[in-house]
Amino acid sequence: MSRWIQNGDNVDITKERKNATFNTERMSAWIHGGDEVLKRRREILDYVKSNPDFKDPIPVEFLSREERVSNGTRKIVKMTDNTDQIDGADFFGEGMYFQSLVMGRDLHPLSLHYIMFLPTLQGQTDDEQLDEWLPKAIARSIVGTYAQTELGHGTNLSKLETTATYDPSTQEFVLHSPTITAAKWWPGGLGKSSNHAIVVAQLYTKGQCKGPHPFIVQLRDLETHKPMKGVRLGDIGPKLGINGSDNGFLLFDKYRIPRKAMLMRYSKVQPDGTYIAPAHSKLGYGTMVFVRSIMIKDQATQLGAAATIATRYSAVRRQGEPVVGNGEIQILDYQTQQYRVFPQLARAFAFLFAAYEIRDLYLRLTEELTHGNTELLPEIHALSSGLKSVVSWDTAQGIEQCRLSCGGHGYSQASAFPEIYGYAVGGCTYEGENLVMLLQVARYLVKAAEETRKGTSNLAEICGYISKTGRRTSSLTSIANYTTDQIIEDLEHVARKQVFHAYDKLKKAQQHVKPEDAWNQSSVELAKASRWHVRLYLVKTFLKKVDKAPEDLKKVMIHVARLYAFDIISSSSGNFLEEGYMRPDQITEIKEGVYECLAKIRPVAVSLVDSWDYDDLELKSVLGKRDGNVYEALLQWAQNSQLNKSDVIPTFEKYLGPMMKDARSKL
Numbered sequence: 001m002s003r004w005i006q007n008g009d010n011v012d013i014t015k016e017r018k019n020a021t022f023n024t025e026r027m028s029a030w031i032h033g034g035d036e037v038l039k040r041r042r043e044i045l046d047y048v049k050s051n052p053d054f055k056d057p058i059p060v061e062f063l064s065r066e067e068r069v070s071n072g073t074r075k076i077v078k079m080t081d082n083t084d085q086i087d088g089a090d091f092f093g094e095g096m097y098f099q100s101l102v103m104g105r106d107l108h109p110l111s112l113h114y115i116m117f118l119p120t121l122q123g124q125t126d127d128e129q130l131d132e133w134l135p136k137a138i139a140r141s142i143v144g145t146y147a148q149t150e151l152g153h154g155t156n157l158s159k160l161e162t163t164a165t166y167d168p169s170t171q172e173f174v175l176h177s178p179t180i181t182a183a184k185w186w187p188g189g190l191g192k193s194s195n196h197a198i199v200v201a202q203l204y205t206k207g208q209c210k211g212p213h214p215f216i217v218q219l220r221d222l223e224t225h226k227p228m229k230g231v232r233l234g235d236i237g238p239k240l241g242i243n244g245s246d247n248g249f250l251l252f253d254k255y256r257i258p259r260k261a262m263l264m265r266y267s268k269v270q271p272d273g274t275y276i277a278p279a280h281s282k283l284g285y286g287t288m289v290f291v292r293s294i295m296i297k298d299q300a301t302q303l304g305a306a307a308t309i310a311t312r313y314s315a316v317r318r319q320g321e322p323v324v325g326n327g328e329i330q331i332l333d334y335q336t337q338q339y340r341v342f343p344q345l346a347r348a349f350a351f352l353f354a355a356y357e358i359r360d361l362y363l364r365l366t367e368e369l370t371h372g373n374t375e376l377l378p379e380i381h382a383l384s385s386g387l388k389s390v391v392s393w394d395t396a397q398g399i400e401q402c403r404l405s406c407g408g409h410g411y412s413q414a415s416a417f418p419e420i421y422g423y424a425v426g427g428c429t430y431e432g433e434n435l436v437m438l439l440q441v442a443r444y445l446v447k448a449a450e451e452t453r454k455g456t457s458n459l460a461e462i463c464g465y466i467s468k469t470g471r472r473t474s475s476l477t478s479i480a481n482y483t484t485d486q487i488i489e490d491l492e493h494v495a496r497k498q499v500f501h502a503y504d505k506l507k508k509a510q511q512h513v514k515p516e517d518a519w520n521q522s523s524v525e526l527a528k529a530s531r532w533h534v535r536l537y538l539v540k541t542f543l544k545k546v547d548k549a550p551e552d553l554k555k556v557m558i559h560v561a562r563l564y565a566f567d568i569i570s571s572s573s574g575n576f577l578e579e580g581y582m583r584p585d586q587i588t589e590i591k592e593g594v595y596e597c598l599a600k601i602r603p604v605a606v607s608l609v610d611s612w613d614y615d616d617l618e619l620k621s622v623l624g625k626r627d628g629n630v631y632e633a634l635l636q637w638a639q640n641s642q643l644n645k646s647d648v649i650p651t652f653e654k655y656l657g658p659m660m661k662d663a664r665s666k667l
């Protein structure tokens, strides 16, 4: 047994846990939404651990692509056989947790079935279609995906090339891919697993194009699973991550589907081909809004996992001896290490709390839509698009910082960082490329700026700051007295300034060039405005949540929330210094605030990450193991390598052996 192990756990990590100034269980309950939620998490965890069907034969990193898809398929079938173990209506909470424990980060052939196919059926069908399709999809007698993106077009839906042409003589639509670039490309589970898809195609009726619309389409024979005649499909090959998912391609050759295959909750085509438009032209984009809103929690969970691994490893890793003879110190004691890791932990919290807000807002939207009210749609579209972009970007950068903070071992797949990164960074692209989505937010902000300039503003609360008359200089005197209101006021100033800077640039350009050129020439500044708008929202949400925390937890969490805010301000100090809003000495104060927060977090860092309540089963990281026994575990993990099956591998006999023998004979 290693000298670092005491009572089973690494001595350093045990010592860290003894430093806790708060009850980790209480903190976990607060983070996850209450005692009952925590209790349910534990029950789900126990269930997953006790079920041998959910075990991987060896760590998935050692499996080939085919083995990954096969293992993932086996597990997701078992998992969805057992959905009675969770509250099926709580997809955001119990559903995502259950899935994360069983499936890990490799995804699986039913991801799109659950995340987009089912929600599209629920959101876009009329009553008759719902009755026909939903029971089949829930029972899994059919498996579906969401096929929208094409080889030639992902962002710009108006230029999708797949056509659905209505033929009133047979009351059918004819699906067709007129070019190679019309091939659907990317949909998860499309390649080999799904037998149905929601296909988004340009609707043609009575000779007119009515834009992209969703259709439910059978792709494979229900018995043989062979592609239907007129349907060509397959897997698109290995990717940066999620290789347990068979993302696929799909082409149609004048493939006929019945009129009722068009999802007709909002738009309709009558038997004679008459088109009835929806109440709001973007109602058909509802599933994307749903996924963007649940992605925020998923991304927060990935960044939280990365920060947990980095923090635990930094507590057990000893490197460097500042006082010669005193022994090497825990790398967590280096301020540079804290500066690298703790802001990632703070971000993960900020994102998680924002995820709760957007979930609640989305539920409100769903309720309003049942009454035909689409008023909330633009606000939620802007917020979910903005959060998705800022959160997925910061998450990807944060995971990489955590990986780097673990030195060489961070580069090994044993750390889980490659899997976490490969999985999470996809979020920068799917559900709308991040920059494009920031520009969607900008459209919303430009309208708010316009209203304000006209003096007619009656802005939604979320952008109320745009029409405020703020201070000309920051009121910060000392970091100790820097209040939540002052922090928000300073961030509002910078966000508002950037919104108007981008708006004025756009308006000025519009006087000289065509509107689309003016937009393009202002787009970098517009995207910056969107980022500030979202960061402000994240800071406000975090501080508000901590303000309402019980006193014992607030004492700790206030340093985490302030670190999040101070890190944003100090790393963009130029924006705050502009036009003398802040003085250099105020920025210095904020930097000192960052260092103070790091020092406050240091003694409780391990307990804070413990409070995220990740089990080893969920983290899937040798470096992040709860017991801290990383060295023994690394050695054990490496034994899984295929190369270790024999002492001498065939390649040696074939190449290296003869090479060396030959060289020896010449000496």
Ligand SMILES: CC/C=C\C/C=C\C/C=C\C/C=C\C/C=C\C/C=C\CCCCC(=O)SCCNC(=O)CCNC(=O)[C@H](O)C(C)(C)COP(=O)(O)OP(=O)(O)OC[C@H]1O[C@@H](n2cnc3c(N)ncnc32)[C@H](O)[C@@H]1OP(=O)(O)O
Binding pocket: 083, 088, 091, 095, 096, 099, 110, 111, 114, 115, 146, 148, 149, 154, 155, 156, 157, 158, 188, 282, 285, 286, 288, 289, 294, 295, 298, 377, 378, 381, 429, 430, 431, 432, 433, 436, 440, 443, 444
């Ligand atoms: C029980 C549980 C069991 C098991 C659980 C199992 C599985 C769970 C699995 C995972 C769960 C965890 C989390 C997720 C993790 C991983 C995810 C895995 C897979 C990822 C799947 C990814 C799928 C996809 O990517 S699908 C494809 C997505 N594609 C896009 O997003 C395309 C982006 N483009 C667009 O959205 C649009 O084209 C556009 C917005 C850019 C432009 O649209 P359009 O051309 O129509 O615009 P305009 O005509 O110019 O009009 C613009 C105006 O319209 C407004 N607008 C746009 N969109 C909306 C909207 N949605 N709502 C409201 N308004 C909108 C816009 O604001 C403009 O308004 P204005 O007034 O004119 O300014």
Ligand SMILES: Cc1cc2nc3c(=O)[nH]c(=O)nc-3n(C[C@H](O)[C@H](O)[C@H](O)COP(=O)(O)OP(=O)(O)OC[C@H]3O[C@@H](n4cnc5c(N)ncnc54)[C@H](O)[C@@H]3O)c2cc1C
Binding pocket: 112, 146, 147, 148, 149, 152, 153, 154, 155, 156, 185, 186, 187, 188, 242, 247, 426, 429, 430, 431, 432, 433, 434, 435, 436, 439
């Ligand atoms: C892991 C993963 C899973 C996916 N799953 C699915 C799925 O299940 N179903 C599905 O239908 N799709 C899926 N997709 C596709 C995904 O939704 C698209 O890749 C995404 O919408 C971006 O489209 P694109 O790839 O065409 O990029 P493009 O739109 O070509 O973007 C390329 C670049 O051009 C820029 N750009 C494009 N338009 C503009 C603009 N108007 N203004 C400024 N810059 C612009 C972008 O910012 C980006 O830098 C998936 C993708 C990935 C990576």
